[in-house]
Structures are given as structure tokens and as C-alpha cells.
Amino acid sequence: MNLTSVLSDIVLAALVASPFILIFVLGEKNMLARAGRIERVRQSKYTTKDLLFGSRYTASTVFIWFLFDRLDSIFTQQGWSLVYRDNTQHGWIYFTLSFLLFFLVYDLWTFSFHFSLHHFKCLRKFHSVHHQNETSPMGAFAFHPVEAVLFRLPITLAKLFVPLPYSVFVWFYIIVIAHTVYIHMGYDFKGLSTKFILTSRFHSLHHRNPHHNFGLFFGIWDTFFGTATGVNKK
Ligand SMILES: [Zn+2]
Numbered sequence: 001m002n003l004t005s006v007l008s009d010i011v012l013a014a015l016v017a018s019p020f021i022l023i024f025v026l027g028e029k030n031m032l033a034r035a036g037r038i039e040r041v042r043q044s045k046y047t048t049k050d051l052l053f054g055s056r057y058t059a060s061t062v063f064i065w066f067l068f069d070r071l072d073s074i075f076t077q078q079g080w081s082l083v084y085r086d087n088t089q090h091g092w093i094y095f096t097l098s099f100l101l102f103f104l105v106y107d108l109w110t111f112s113f114h115f116s117l118h119h120f121k122c123l124r125k126f127h128s129v130h131h132q133n134e135t136s137p138m139g140a141f142a143f144h145p146v147e148a149v150l151f152r153l154p155i156t157l158a159k160l161f162v163p164l165p166y167s168v169f170v171w172f173y174i175i176v177i178a179h180t181v182y183i184h185m186g187y188d189f190k191g192l193s194t195k196f197i198l199t200s201r202f203h204s205l206h207h208r209n210p211h212h213n214f215g216l217f218f219g220i221w222d223t224f225f226g227t228a229t230g231v232n233k234k
């Protein structure tokens with residue numbers, strides 16, 4: 001069985017299932033909410049319309065990223081991919097550094113790209129799809145097809161030009177799905193720091209005030225470039 005196709009299925013399943021799981025876990029009537037551990041960071045409670053928001057665009061993003069997975073498989077079959085399966089092939093130091101640098105570089109790319117989507121008129125209309133509503137888990141991957149392609153393209157290019165361990169991509173998919181859904185939950189744990197790992201509160205503020213908070217994973221870029229707002233506020 002082709003591992004890439006298995007991964008595609010996992011990505012698809014996680015994309016579809018995780019919003020519903022997280023709503024269940026982080027809703028307003030569960031144990032954590034009753035204990036005062038979580039709070040709503042979106043302005044209003046969810047309506048059915050909010051929950052369904054973006055599902056059409058989310059479906060198109062899933063389909064586009066699935067096509068990219070197929071394309072990556074073809075490149076692998078042609079022998080063009082530099083992705084390696086044996087973690088020890090380039091040594092453990094290279095393996096560890098490639099893990100850290102991949103996340104850091106991809107995060108800088110998403111910060112820069114997200115900033116451009118808001119500041120260049122030709123790109124703004126594509127990103128307006130994602131900003132049609134407040135944060136919503138089903139809308140976490142609601143992107144215009146052009147934006148979906150541009151977010152995914154660097155992954156395919158990285159596979160062609162940089163020798164990276166296969167496990168980096170497995171963890172990347174899992175973390176990016178879970179974290180992107182989390183920051184679109186509209187709920188957050190009380191008192192969570194936003195300095196290093198970005199929170200739902202941080203991204204909710206971006207949906208209300210699109211001139212700030214462009215980061216995806218890490219708080220360093222917004223802090224460094226002076227675009228952070230509401231950091232660490234309850
Ligand atoms: Zn968003």
C-alpha cells in the first residue's frame with residue numbers, strides 16, 4: 001500500500017472529523033466550561049450558519065491539497081523527490097535540525113504570505129473568502145482555490161529541492177490540521193500565553209482586526225515585526 005495515499009486519507013479524515021470533535025470538547029456546556037477553564041473568544045455564540053460557514057471552500061481546499069498529494073506521489077515515482085524514509089540517512093543532528101528548521105521556515109512563509117494577502121490589493125480579494133465570518137472550525141481551511149494552492153505549493157517544492165525526512169511531513173500534517181482548527185475554535189483556555197505558540201484568542205483578534213496577528217504557529221514573527229495585538233490579554 002502506498003504510504004502517501006494512506007496519509008491523504010488521514011488528512012481528509014482529520015479535516016472532516018476534527019472540527020466536530022473540538023466543538024464537542026470545547027463547547028460552552030462541557031465540564032471545562034463549567035469549571036471556568038475555557039472562554040469564548042469570538043464575539044457571539046455559534047449559530048448553525050456559523051458552523052456551516054466555509055464548508056464549500058473547505059471542501060475545495062481539501063480537494064486541491066489531495067491533488068497536490070497525488071502530484072507528490074508522481075514526483076516520488078519518477079525519482080525526483082529528495083524525501084528520505086530512513087531517519088538516520090543524514091545523521092540525527094541533520095534530522096533534528098531539519099525538523100526544527102522546516103517548521104520555522106514554513107511558519108515564516110505563512111506569516112509573510114498572510115501579511116501579503118492583506119496588504120496587496122491583487123491578493124486581498126482571494127483572502128476575503130477566509131474573512132467572510134468570525135472564526136469557525138469548519139472555516140479553518142476555507143480558502144479561495146488560489147490561496148489554497150499558494151499555501152500548499154512550498155511543501156511540494158521543499159520535497160523536490162531539500163532532502164527532508166518523511167516523518168517531518170507526517171508530523172507537519174497532523175500539527176497543522178490540529179492547530180489550524182484550534183485557532184479557529186472561537187474558544188480558548190483561560191490565561192494561555194501567546195508569546196511562543198499562537199492561540200485561538202490571538203487568531204480571533206486577527207479575524208476582527210485584520211491589520212494584526214498574521215502568524216500561524218509561533219508568536220515570534222508578529223512580535224518581531226510589530227504586528228501583534230492582544231498578546232496575553234484575557
Ligand atoms: Zn483564520
Ligand SMILES: [Zn+2]
Binds near residue numbers: 206
Ligand atoms: Zn487574514
